[in-house]
Amino acid sequence: MIEVAIMIEGQNGLTWERWQRIARAVEDLGYAGLYRSDHYTNATPPDKESLELWTSLTWLASHTRRIEFGPLVTPMSFRNPTMTARMAAAVDDLSGGRLTLGVGAGWQEREHTNYGWELLDIPQRFQRFEEALEILIRLLRSDTPVDFTGRYYRIQDAILLPRPQRPGGPPILIGGNGRKRTLPLAACYADEWNAIYLPAEKFGALNAELNALLEAEGRDPATVRRSMMTGVEFGRDKAEVKRKVKARTEGKLTPKELHARGLLVGTANEIVAQLGELAEAGLQRVMLQWLNLDDVDGLEALAAGVLPQLT
Numbered sequence: 001m002i003e004v005a006i007m008i009e010g011q012n013g014l015t016w017e018r019w020q021r022i023a024r025a026v027e028d029l030g031y032a033g034l035y036r037s038d039h040y041t042n043a044t045p046p047d048k049e050s051l052e053l054w055t056s057l058t059w060l061a062s063h064t065r066r067i068e069f070g071p072l073v074t075p076m077s078f079r080n081p082t083m084t085a086r087m088a089a090a091v092d093d094l095s096g097g098r099l100t101l102g103v104g105a106g107w108q109e110r111e112h113t114n115y116g117w118e119l120l121d122i123p124q125r126f127q128r129f130e131e132a133l134e135i136l137i138r139l140l141r142s143d144t145p146v147d148f149t150g151r152y153y154r155i156q157d158a159i160l161l162p163r164p165q166r167p168g169g170p171p172i173l174i175g176g177n178g179r180k181r182t183l184p185l186a187a188c189y190a191d192e193w194n195a196i197y198l199p200a201e202k203f204g205a206l207n208a209e210l211n212a213l214l215e216a217e218g219r220d221p222a223t224v225r226r227s228m229m230t231g232v233e234f235g236r237d238k239a240e241v242k243r244k245v246k247a248r249t250e251g252k253l254t255p256k257e258l259h260a261r262g263l264l265v266g267t268a269n270e271i272v273a274q275l276g277e278l279a280e281a282g283l284q285r286v287m288l289q290w291l292n293l294d295d296v297d298g299l300e301a302l303a304a305g306v307l308p309q310l311t
Helices: 016-029 053-063 081-095 109-115 122-141 182-189 200-216 238-249 255-260 268-280 296-310
Strands: 003-008 033-036 068-071 101-104 146-149 154-158 172-175 192-196 225-234 264-266 285-289
Touching (some): 003 296, 033 285, 053 068, 081 122, 101 122, 122 172, 122 182, 172 182, 192 200, 225 296, 238 264
Parallel strands (some): 192 225, 225 285
């Protein structure tokens, strides 16, 4: 059956106190993993607390024992791939092999402008991203020094030492729904593809496209895990669901209409049924975007209502 993990937006007020409280809850309640975004700040003001990603994952690696974790995703637009490979290998080793290295091309204009990073136009951005993927994979997987010369990066006689304890280092996750760029990159480089906000039917269609691309690359589709990050509006009863959906959409959508946009919406039994539809479409893990960083009670209620039905 499908696995359920939690994802939080680190730029939306994440502090050490909140991170540690959420991590303990996710570990203790039986969720499969904990993931978080990697941003300096919000796409629109106001700025809020934003605990640095890799520092927070280092703490998580040594203060949890069971859950898988990682960035969704760390942008290569402001993360150098050689340093990212070093950090990821070290954090993965520290955790005993529980990190998934989610990487992306970058997208948020405001943080790049405010903090002095060049985002580039989309074609150049993805060219830079593909070069970064090449470097990440070569450093993580090669036991001998490697070279690479591209438009954006160049390395010579580079080797990652100590070698990752997990052969090949942490698995690489590529996230996004784009048919033109993201799916082909996932087919070529990813150990896990992470979709975003899709209903079961649309996820199934993209999943089939990825299968075909993987086969064209000579890769077994079964070797690439399928996951999705999506929103959730969970209520202990239908009245609570309606209140939450009304607040989220300013009264513009019903629970059914919000679910049609790819979110999980409903009571525990309804969410279990929706997860079943996604599993039938090929989804193996869902990362539920938990926007209220102080709502640990909600995490507990969701776990109690949903997780026992998935075992």
